[in-house]
Every structure is written in C-alpha cells, then in structure tokens.
Amino acid sequence: MGVNNVTILGGGVLGTQIALQAAYYGFNVTIWLRSEGSIERTKPKIARYSELMLADLEGAKALVGNPMGGFLYPRGLIRSWDGITVEKIDELIAAGRERFANNLTIEIDLAKAVADADIAVEAMSEDPKAKTEFYELLKDKLPEKTILCTNSSTLLPSMFAEHTGRPEKYCALHFANTIWKNNTGEVMGHPGTDKAVYDQVVEFAAAIGMVPLQLHKEQPGYILNSMLVPFLSAAQALWANEVADVETIDLTWRLATGAPAGPFQILDIVGLETAYNINLMKPETQQEGTISNKLSKLLKEKIDKGETGVNAGKGFYDYRK
Numbered sequence: 001m002g003v004n005n006v007t008i009l010g011g012g013v014l015g016t017q018i019a020l021q022a023a024y025y026g027f028n029v030t031i032w033l034r035s036e037g038s039i040e041r042t043k044p045k046i047a048r049y050s051e052l053m054l055a056d057l058e059g060a061k062a063l064v065g066n067p068m069g070g071f072l073y074p075r076g077l078i079r080s081w082d083g084i085t086v087e088k089i090d091e092l093i094a095a096g097r098e099r100f101a102n103n104l105t106i107e108i109d110l111a112k113a114v115a116d117a118d119i120a121v122e123a124m125s126e127d128p129k130a131k132t133e134f135y136e137l138l139k140d141k142l143p144e145k146t147i148l149c150t151n152s153s154t155l156l157p158s159m160f161a162e163h164t165g166r167p168e169k170y171c172a173l174h175f176a177n178t179i180w181k182n183n184t185g186e187v188m189g190h191p192g193t194d195k196a197v198y199d200q201v202v203e204f205a206a207a208i209g210m211v212p213l214q215l216h217k218e219q220p221g222y223i224l225n226s227m228l229v230p231f232l233s234a235a236q237a238l239w240a241n242e243v244a245d246v247e248t249i250d251l252t253w254r255l256a257t258g259a260p261a262g263p264f265q266i267l268d269i270v271g272l273e274t275a276y277n278i279n280l281m282k283p284e285t286q287q288e289g290t291i292s293n294k295l296s297k298l299l300k301e302k303i304d305k306g307e308t309g310v311n312a313g314k315g316f317y318d319y320r321k
C-alpha cells in the first residue's frame with residue numbers, strides 16, 4: 001500500500017500506543033503535540049508503553065511450546081504464532097527496540113507534523129467542541145493525499161466530516177486500550193467516506209498488526225461497545241439490586257461461557273470512573289429509588305475511597321497482593 005508516513009494527532013494513552021504500534025511495523029511516525037509542556041507528559045508514556053510492549057514480547061518466549069501460547073501471545077506484536085521460536089521473538093524485540101528509537105518523531109508545529117502524512121490518526125481527548133475546532137485548524141494544513149482517521153470511542157465521524165474539509169477521505173479507525181495485545185481495529189465510515197479510502201484504512205490497520213473489523217454503517221459504540229456496555233450494565237444492575245455478589249456474578253459468567261474474565265474483572269480494567277460516567281448518562285440515574293441511582297451511589301463510594309480499578313491497585317478486586 002502507499003502508506004509510509006503516519007502522523008498521530010495527540011499523545012495521550014491511545015495516541016502513544018498507536019504511534020508505537022505503527023513504528024513497530026516500520027512506518028515513519030510523527031506524533032503531533034500542542035505544546036512544549038505536552039512533550040514532557042508524552043515522553044514518559046512513550047518510554048512506558050514501549051517497555052511494556054517489549055516486556056510482553058519477552059514474556060511470550062516462555063509461551064513457546066505451551067498449548068495456551070496461541071491464546072496468550074501479544075497478537076498485535078507477533079503476526080502468527082504458528083512456527084514461532086524464541087529466536088524469532090528475539091529478532092522482533094531487537095527490531096522493535098530499534099524502530100522505537102529511530103521511527104518516532106515528536107513535532108509541535110502542526111503544519112510540519114502533517115506535511116508529508118499519508119495517513120493521520122486523530123487521538124485527542126473526547127471533547128466534540130475541541131475536536132471540531134482542531135479539524136478546522138487542521139484542514140488547510142493537510143496535504144491533498146492525506147487520509148484522516150479518528151479514534152473517537154463515542155463520537156460519530158459524520159459529526160465532524162464537513163469540518164475536516166475532506167469528508168471523502170475521513171473515517172473512524174477505533175482501537176482498544178493496550179492495542180498491542182487487544183488488537184481490534186474497528187473501521188467505520190460515514191455516508192460520505194470514499195470506498196477506496198475505507199479499504200486503504202482497512203489495509204493500514206492490518207499493516208500495523210490489528211485485525212480490521214469492518215462496520216458497514218455508523219453505529220455509536222461501534223461493534224464492541226454496543227455489546228460490552230449493555231453487558232456490563234446488566235452485571236452492575238444485578239449487584240446494585242443485591243441479587244448476587246460480585247464474585248458470584250463473575251464466576252457464573254466464566255463457568256457458563258468459558259470466558260477468562262467476568263464483568264467485574266472487566267470493569268476493573270475499564271476503570272470505575274468510566275463505569276460511573278456511563279451510568280450517569282441514563283436519565284433514570286437521577287431518580288431516587290431506581291437501581292441505576294443506587295448503582296451510582298455504590299460506584300461513587302468506591303471511587304471516593306480510591307478503589308477505581310486495576311490501575312489504582314484496587315477496584316472490585318484487590319491487586320496489591
């Protein structure tokens with residue numbers, strides 16, 4: 001495909017991961033940040049995520065020959081587990097380390113950052129007003145050739161298409177957190193996205209180790225969150241309604257479906273603040289006496305105690321041991 005130069009717009013959690021993932025697969029990557037101050041915030045993220053990616057490759061060596069290896073390896077970093085050897089993983093680690101050092105540039109001048117971009121991925125905070133203003137600022141700086149994607153989780157590309165100045169070359173490419181392991185690339189156009197552009201984004205997603213998942217139309221929450229949000233919400237309602245405790249609900253799910261994690265284990269990874277904010281969006285949450293209202297109070301209690309999930313060391317489960 002014709003993509004060599006990739007620009008990532010925003011260097012937060014996802015922006016950093018996408019940049020590293022593209023660099024790992026040999027693309028020439030520029031991360032655009034809005035200020036000198038952002039550079040100091042993003043550099044430690046680059047260091048942290050690159051080390052995590054390399055550590056997961058290192059850890060994969062112990063899985064070679066293990067019957068569970070094919071389920072547990074970092075799928076975004078190893079294209080195929082068939083025929084994998086410790087030596088091949090060592091080669092990937094060496095190449096990855098070199099590309100993280102050589103293929104990544106940080107730029108705060110927006111025009112320079114996109115000057116030769118074949119594809120640009122917007123990964124800025126989930127703020128529709130800020131995104132709109134940013135697209136307006138960006139549109140005259142982007143070269144004619146550039147395909148523009150958004151990684152937005154909750155906003156639809158049609159909300160911004162006209163502001164990009166290139167609606168036909170704009171669509172969503174949505175990643176999941178820890179993209180080198182959970183390598184979904186949901187590709188979602190808006191009604192004005194050119195089919196050839198859409199196909200190139202599908203190809204690009206595969207080229208950076210994602211499994212492209214194609215949506216045929218716009219859908220809030222894409223495929224994953226359209227299923228995950230109601231599922232997690234149903235589990236939380238069982239808990240708030242005192243039908244069963246957290247451990248029993250998780251155990252039921254794991255035993256009956258063979259899934260490795262239950263809904264509260266997933267919620268601990270997502271983070272309780274996100275669960276709280278999603279619950280707040282339901283109109284009935286404001287109404288005293290409803291299960292959503294009770295859930296809101298229960299989640300708030302845990303958040304106030306600092307029990308916000310795996311990252312905090314404690315959520316529904318304790319990870320400090």
Ligand SMILES: NC(=O)c1ccc[n+]([C@@H]2O[C@H](COP(=O)([O-])OP(=O)(O)OC[C@H]3O[C@@H](n4cnc5c(N)ncnc54)[C@H](O)[C@@H]3O)[C@@H](O)[C@H]2O)c1
Nearest residue numbers: 010011012013014015034123124125126151152153175177
């Ligand atoms: N965190 C996730 O699990 C996840 C998963 C998939 C998609 N996303 C999506 O990715 C995008 C970024 O999420 P994140 O989790 O990386 O957020 P984040 O808060 O870690 O990073 C957002 C970045 O945007 C920058 N930013 C904010 N406003 C800006 C502006 N006006 N101009 C330039 N830069 C600006 C911030 O400085 C920060 O570096 C969002 O659209 C989100 O919906 C997030």
